[in-house]
Amino acid sequence: MTTTALSRPAPGRLPAGLKPLFSGWTNIAITAACTAITLWLAAKLYAWGWAEAVIHGDATACRAASGACWAFIADKFDFFVFGFIPEAAHWRVLFVLGLIAAMIAASLYRAFWGRTLLITWVVALVFAALFLQGDAFGLTPAPLRTWSGLVVTIWIAVVALATAYPLGLILALGRLSQMRAVRLLSIAWIELVRGVPLISILFLASIMVPLFLPEGIELEVLVRAQVGFTIFGSAYLAEIFRAGLQSVPKGQSEGAASLALTRWQALRLVVLPQALKAVIPAQVNTFIMIFKDTSLVLVIGVFDLLGTFKASLSDPAWLGFSTEAYVAGAVFYFAVCFGMSLYSRHLETKLSRDHQR
C-alpha cells in the first residue's frame, strides 16, 4: 500500500498497473491470448449457466436444452436444506439456521466479545439441539437420525468448532505444562489424532463405538460423528495454540508476575490474548478445513449438504445432472470459506492496528 501511494504515477496513457502487460511484442501477444481465452471461457460459461440454461421446467426440457439445468437444483432445493427432516419441522430448521446465523453475526463484532457471548453460545446451541428435535417442547419430533442437508453441515461445523476450541486450548496448555503426566497425556492425544486421517476417526466413531457401549444404549450416528470432529479439531487447534503460546516472549508473563498477577490472571489477561491474535490465520485455516471436511460424514451414512446433492443425483426422474449439483455445491462452499478468510484478514489488520496504537 505505502509504496504505491508514494510512487509517482507513471507517464503514458496506460495506468501503471497495466503497463507491464504491454511492454514489448511478446507481452502484448501473451496479453491478447489470455484475454481472448478468458473472454471465450466467459462466453461459454454465460451460455451454459444462463443464456441456454433451463430455470423452470422438467428433466425432459433440461435434456433438450444445451445449457445448465437449474430446474433440477430448484426442484431439489427443499431436500438440500431440510433433507429427511419431517415437513412439520421445517420451520424449526429455518429458525435454528437463523439463530446460528444471528449468533455468528453477533460474534463478528468485537464489542460483544466476552463471557456473556460465550454463555449465550452454549445456551443457544443447547436450545437449538432440543428445539429442532422437538420432543422437549411437545412439537412434531425430528429425531437426530433424520437430520440431514444444509442443517447438518452447519451444525457439525459450528458445534465442532465450539467444542474443539476450548478443548484444543486445554490440550495446548497441557502440552506446555510442567506436570509430566498431563504433558504426556496431551502429547499422546494430539499426536495420535493428528497421526490418523479424519476418515478413520469417523469410521472408528461409527463402527467401533457401538461395540464399546453397554447393551441397550444406542448413540446416534450424528452424535458419534460430532464427537469425532471435536476430537479431530481439538488436536489440530491445540498445535496452533501451542505455536501461539510459544510465540509470546517470556518477558510478558514475567512482567505480569511482577505486577502481582496470579499465573491464571497472567495467562488470561496477558499471554492468551497475544497468543491467539498471533495465530488467527492458522485458526481460520483450521476452521475452513473442518467446515469442508464435514462432507466426509457421508461415508458413515450421515447426509450433509453434499450428501443430499449426491443422493438426489440418482432420482430416476432427474438422472444425469451431476455438473449442476456440484457447481451449486462448489458455489456454496466457496462463499462460506471465502467469507471466513475475508473476515480473518479484516480481523488481522484490525488487531494489528490496535497493536501499533
Added chain:
Amino acid sequence: MKGFTAALLGAVSLACITPTEAGSTLDAIKARGSLKCAVQGPSNPGFGVPGSGGKWVGFNVDLCRAIAATIFGDAEKIQISALTTQTRFPALQSGEVDVLTNNTTYVMTRDTQLKFNFPAISFMDGQGILVPKKLNVKSGKELNGATVCVQPGTTTELALTDYFRKNNMKFTPVVIQSRDELTRAYADGRCDALTSDATTLAAQRSTLANPAEHVILPDRLSKEPLGIAVRHSDEEFRDIVAWSFNALVNAEELGVTQANVDEMAKSGDPEIRRFLGVEPGLGAALGVDEKYAYTIIKQIGNYGELYEKYLGEKTPLAIPRGVNRLYTQGGALYTPPSR
C-alpha cells in the same frame, strides 16, 4: 512409542470386531419399536432414493417395509441408513443395522467369511450390454470387432474379456473410470456398446438424450444375485426376513394384489386362505401375526407390483423384467410355497 500404541489399538480393535451376539436381533428390534435397514448410499435409482417429504422410496426400501410389516403389522416402523460399500458390512456386523437391503451381491465368501446369511435373493442382476438400436444388433454374439466402453479394474472388465474370448470375437475397450464420463463417451459415439450391470445400464440409458433409441441386449455376462443379508446365528429373525420376502413373491404367484387382497381373503381357495391367514397356522408358526402376509400385501403390494412401480417399463429406468419374472412366466423367480 507411537508404533506400540498403534499396535495396541489395532489389537484391541481386532479383538472387538466380532459380531455382537448378546440378545436376539428380534428382541432388540421389538424393544426399539423399529427395524433398521441399510440401503445403498448415497442412493441408487429405483432401489432406494430420497423421495419428497424426506422419505426413502424404492424397491429395496419396500423390502425393508415388508419385514417391518411382518414384525409390527406396520410398514412404516423402519429406520433407513444409507451406507456406502465401505461401511455396509461393518455396520451389519456391529449391529448398527439389522438387515442389509442394499443390493449386496450374494456370493460364497460373504456368506461364509463375513458370517452373514442371505435369507432371500431379491433381484437377479447381471452384466449386460447397451447398444444403440440403429446398430441392428440382436445379441452380444454379433458384436465382433466392436468398441466397448467399460469401467477399468472391475470384475465387469474381466467378464467382458472372458465373454469375447469365449465366443472367439475381438473388441477394442474404451476404459474410463467415472461412470458419468463413461456414459458421455457412449453418448458421443466413442464406443459402439456400453457394458455394466443391467440395472446400472438402465440408469445410464435414462440419462441419454433419447433413451428409447438404445437397447439392453438380452445376454448376461455375469451372475449378480442381489440378496438380503442378516447376521449369522439369529435363526428367528432370518426366518422372518425370508418369509416376508417369499410372501411378496407368493402373492404374485397366487394373483393376490394390493387392490384385490380384501376380495381374495374371501376366496374359497384353501392355499390363498392359508396364505392370507384366514385359516390360521402360518403366522403362529413364524411367531408373528396370523395376517402378516395380508398386511404386507395390503400396505406394500406384491413383488410384481413393486417391480412395476420402481423399475418397470413405465419408470424412466425401464428395466425389462427378464429373469426376474415368476418361474411360471418364464423367469427364474421361484420361492418356496407358504404352507
